[in-house]
Amino acid sequence: MxxxxxxxxxxxxxxxxxxxxxxxxxxxxxxxxxxxxxxxxxxxxxxxxxxxxxxxxxxxxxxxxxxxxxxxxxxxxxxxxxxxxxxxxxxxxxxxxxxxxxxxxxxxxxxxxxxxxxxxxxxxxxxxxxxxxxxxxxxxxxxxxxxxxxxxxxxxxxxxxxxxxxxxxxxxxxxxxxYAVRTTRSLGILYDHRDPLAQLARTLADTVPVFAGMTEKEKTTISNRSRKLFTLSSIYQATKQLLRKGKNDKISNQEKKLAFEFWKEISNNIPDWNLCKQKKVAAYELRSDYVHAHGIALSALAIAGSALIATYPASWKKNLKAIKALDWSRHNKTIWEGRALIAGRLSKAKTNVTLTSNLLKQTLSIPLDPSEEEIEMHYAAGKK
Structure with a gap:
C-alpha cells in the first residue's frame, strides 16, 4: 500500500x-x-x-x-x-x-x-x-x-x-x-451593540423619565397585567422615524439630544403616561382605554414630530402642546375608528400608522405631503 x-x-x-x-x-x-x-x-x-x-x-x-x-x-x-x-x-x-x-x-x-x-x-x-x-x-x-x-x-x-x-x-x-424560535425584536435590540439606533433606544429607555422602568426590554408585546407601558422595539422604531434613520446609520450627539428632548416633551403633553409612571393609574387600564398607550401612537407621534421639528425648528416644543387637548380615548370612535382602530381593534398596518400621524399633523397645523393626502382622501371617502 x-x-x-x-x-x-x-x-x-x-x-x-x-x-x-x-x-x-x-x-x-x-x-x-x-x-x-x-x-x-x-x-x-x-x-x-x-x-x-x-x-x-x-x-x-x-x-x-x-x-x-x-x-x-x-x-x-x-x-x-x-x-x-x-x-x-x-x-x-x-x-x-x-x-x-x-x-x-x-x-x-x-x-x-x-x-x-x-x-x-x-x-x-x-x-x-x-x-x-x-x-x-x-x-x-x-x-x-x-x-x-x-x-x-x-x-x-x-x-x-x-x-x-x-x-x-x-x-x-x-x-x-x-423548535428554533427567533428572538423577539426587543431582545434583539437589547443585545445589538453594533447598531447605533439600538444603542440610542436602550439609552432612551433608561434615561427618558417616563420610559425608565416602564419599558419591556425582552418582549415585543406586553401582557395584560404587566406594569410596563412601552416596548424597547416600539421606542426603537419610533425614534428611527423621528430621526429618519436607517439601521446602522450614524447618529450625531445633537440627534441623540434631540431624541431625548422630544420624548421628554411628548411625555409632558400626555399626562396619562406620567400618572402611570407614578402608579396612579394601571398600565393595563391605559392600554385598554387609550390609543396613546400603544406602539402605533409612538410611531405616529414620531412621524408628526419629525415634520414639526423640520417646520418649526425654533418653536416645536411650544407647538407640541396642541396634542395635550387631543382625545386619545379608544371609545371616541368618531376620531379613531378606521384611523387607528379597525372594528374596535388597534391596527399596526402602515396605512393606519399614516392615518394616525395625519391626525396628529392636523392637530399640530402641519401640512400633509401628497402621499399622506391621498391616504387621507381614501379614508374620508370611506367614512361617507
Missing part, C-alpha cells in the same frame, strides 16, 4: 490511498466523535476557503418531497455576506450540519477512553455532502471570500452525520428547525 498525504495547515489532510491496482481518494478530517440517539457523529473545524468547495447546494431543481432542506433564498445571501465583511473581528456563525452519503472510517488517536474520542475521519471523495442546516451560511461564506480572501484560513465548525437515506435527512432537517 502506498500512501501520500497533503497537509492543509494541520486542519484538513488529503490522502491518496492505492490499494491493489485501484486508487481511492479520501478527505481526512481531525474530529471529535460523539454519540446521539445511538448514532455516531463527528465535529471538526473546517477552513472557510474549503467550505464552498466541499459543501455544494445542488437541490434547487428537485421537488420538495425529494429534497432534504428548504430551497436556497438568494436574497438573504448579500446581507449575511455583508455581516461577515463588516464585522471581520466580531462575526459569529454557528456550526454547519452535514450528512455524509458514503462509507466513512474513524481512526482514534489513542485507546484511552478520553483520547479515543479524538481522531481522524476519512471520507471517500466520491461521497456526497448534504447540508442539513446552514446552506445560507455556506453561500454567504463563499460570497464574503470573494471580497475578503484574507478570511480563507478562518474556520467554522462542522457537525458530520453519516447519512441513512433521504427520509432520515428530511427528519433531521425537521428536527433541527422544529
Amino acid at each position: 502506498e500512501v501520500k498525504k497533503v497537509d492543509f495547515r494541520n486542519k484538513i489532510r488529503h490522502q491518496r490511498i492505492m490499494k491493489n491496482t485501484s486508487a481511492e481518494f479520501t478527505y481526512s478530517f481531525p474530529v471529535i466523535r460523539g454519540i446521539q440517539a445511538g448514532r455516531e457523529y463527528y465535529t471538526t473545524m473546517c477552513p472557510l476557503k474549503l467550505v464552498p468547495r466541499l459543501f455544494k447546494f445542488v437541490e434547487d431543481d428537485l421537488p420538495p418531497d425529494l429534497r432534504a432542506q428548504r430551497t436556497l433564498n438568494k436574497q438573504r445571501i448579500p446581507a449575511l455576506a455583508r455581516y461577515i465583511i463588516d464585522n471581520k473581528e466580531s462575526y459569529a456563525f454557528s456550526s454547519l450540519t452535514v450528512s455524509i452519503d458514503g462509507e466513512v472510517h474513524f481512526e482514534p488517536t489513542d485507546s484511552d477512553p478520553i483520547k479515543s474520542k479524538l481522531g481522524v475521519l476519512s471520507i471517500p471523495m466520491e461521497s456526497r455532502f448534504l447540508i442539513n442546516d446552514g446552506q445560507h451560511r455556506r453561500a454567504a461564506i463563499e460570497e464574503a471570500l470573494q471580497e475578503c480572501p484574507e478570511l480563507a484560513d478562518e474556520t467554522i465548525s462542522v457537525v458530520f452525520f453519516v447519512d441513512a437515506g433521504l427520509n432520515r435527512s428530511q427528519q433531521m432537517f425537521a428536527d433541527l428547525n422544529r
